[in-house]
Amino acid sequence: MARIALRGRLVDFVGDPTHSASAVRVVDDGLLLIDGSRIIGRGEFGPLSRALNPSEEVTDFSGCLLMPGFIDAHTHFPQLDVIASPATGLLSWLTQHTYPAEMRFADPAVCHETAGFFLDELACNGTTSACVLGTVHPQSVEALFAEAHAREMRLVAGKCLMDRNCPSELRDRGDQGMHDTMDLAARWHGKGRLAYAITPRFAASCSELQLKLAGELARARPDLYVQSHLAENEDEVRWVRELFPQARSYLDVYDSVGLLRERSIYAHCIWLDSSDRIRFARSGALAAVCPTSNLFLGSGAFDFRQAMQTGMPVSLGTDVGGGQSFSMLATMRAAHDVARIKASALRATQLFYWATRGAAQALGWDDHVGTLESGAEADVVVLDPAATPLLARRAARADSIESLLFALMILGDDRVVRETFIAGRPSKARRPPASTTARSDDARTLELSRRFMGRLRSVPGGGVPKP
Ligand code: GUN
Ligand code: ZN
Numbered sequence: 492m493a494r495i496a497l498r499g500r501l502v503d504f505v506g507d508p509t510h511s512a513s514a515v516r517v518v519d520d521g522l523l524l525i526d527g528s529r530i531i532g533r534g535e536f537g538p539l540s541r542a543l544n545p546s547e548e549v550t551d552f553s554g555c556l557l558m559p560g561f562i563d564a565h566t567h568f569p570q571l572d573v574i575a576s577p578a579t580g581l582l583s584w585l586t587q588h589t590y591p592a593e594m595r596f597a598d599p600a601v602c603h604e605t606a607g608f609f610l611d612e613l614a615c616n617g618t619t620s621a622c623v624l625g626t627v628h629p630q631s632v633e634a635l636f637a638e639a640h641a642r643e644m645r646l647v648a649g650k651c652l653m654d655r656n657c658p659s660e661l662r663d664r665g666d667q668g669m670h671d672t673m674d675l676a677a678r679w680h681g682k683g684r685l686a687y688a689i690t691p692r693f694a695a696s697c698s699e700l701q702l703k704l705a706g707e708l709a710r711a712r713p714d715l716y717v718q719s720h721l722a723e724n725e726d727e728v729r730w731v732r733e734l735f736p737q738a739r740s741y742l743d744v745y746d747s748v749g750l751l752r753e754r755s756i757y758a759h760c761i762w763l764d765s766s767d768r769i770r771f772a773r774s775g776a777l778a779a780v781c782p783t784s785n786l787f788l789g790s791g792a793f794d795f796r797q798a799m800q801t802g803m804p805v806s807l808g809t810d811v812g813g814g815q816s817f818s819m820l821a822t823m824r825a826a827h828d829v830a831r832i833k834a835s836a837l838r839a840t841q842l843f844y845w846a847t848r849g850a851a852q853a854l855g856w857d858d859h860v861g862t863l864e865s866g867a868e869a870d871v872v873v874l875d876p877a878a879t880p881l882l883a884r885r886a887a888r889a890d891s892i893e894s895l896l897f898a899l900m901i902l903g904d905d906r907v908v909r910e911t912f913i914a915g916r917p918s919k920a921r922r923p924p925a926s927t928t929a930r931s932d933d934a935r936t937l938e939l940s941r942r943f944m945g946r947l948r949s950v951p952g953g954g955v956p957k958p
Pocket of ligand 1: 567581585589692693720723784810813
């Protein structure tokens, strides 16, 4: 792959904004040099551009922000078609919409088609990495890994372990679920930028034996991730209490078998008490807060203040299809609103940090992604603050990086994402589906019109005045 040079405002983080006011790093007129899949240089446009080879072209994203690609810490690819399906709460939503939809993933063709669309949709929204749940079927995760590998994405995924309290079509039999887990991990963990996550769906869908075996594997293989759901909904918490009467709490069910440790990612974490929070923080696990899902399903409001005071590592997840959007901007916006319900306030810099460097650090990927540092993998999102008339108007009045990021998060969606580079490759245009010519013609037309629109937007005066 050739070298590319991108001009724009470079914005990334050198620390956690909770602890340091100078955690955000900005180069107003910056240049990012990419060679193949890596960033090889960064800095002020003036001096750096003079060092360029005369044949090297600069792609001009002036007026746009160049940031590390977003990291979605919790989502479900087989729930793509469940998005926007209302229910009265988590448990009825699972039985009415989600489990029936997941049954279709016994078919490998459904797995491949959905995985391709899902990964395209992530890229359209500026998301370059994600922690993804498949269904119970190993072929679902096989398809997702194959599609992600072809795109050179950094991705964590796992097949759901579930052997009770779910439809029989979705149930692991005997220890087959653990065999499938080990088989998938052997095939995909560490291949390219892929990693495997042991994925007990949630305590209520796993027998004590299945959880124990998953915990044994988690202890034996600290290099593997663990992902699951924790304390999302009050009915669910009551149910788990009935199923595991000996446990002190929902968290204790996982901790007692060895599933709470570094590289464990727990979605939601709403209904925890203070002793659970302390235990969670000490374990090194990561909370993936999914506010659009929590609002959509009426699950509750995550207590950001308590979590931060206790030192729980926090990241953000879309939780599609309980979540309402693939957009990490929409997810940050909802996180902000949920924090307001609890009378606390989250700054945009904090939320962008969680969606980029914070998640990368918590997942053990620091220095690889979540940063625009030289040497990092070239996962980069280009955000256009002039993408819509209202945003352009508001962004023109932004007098600080905090104010500009805040406007992007409140008013932005996938229209703001001008381009997404995954391992140095522009990836926003949808990939033509492999199967039909007619549909690939459509995709080509779409790509051409996007490029045309991109050029229109980059004419002089199309950008936003610099604050
Ligand atoms: N708990 C168990 N399964 C699920 C799921 O698919 N989505 C959400 N949001 N919570 C769950
Ligand atoms: Zn989920």
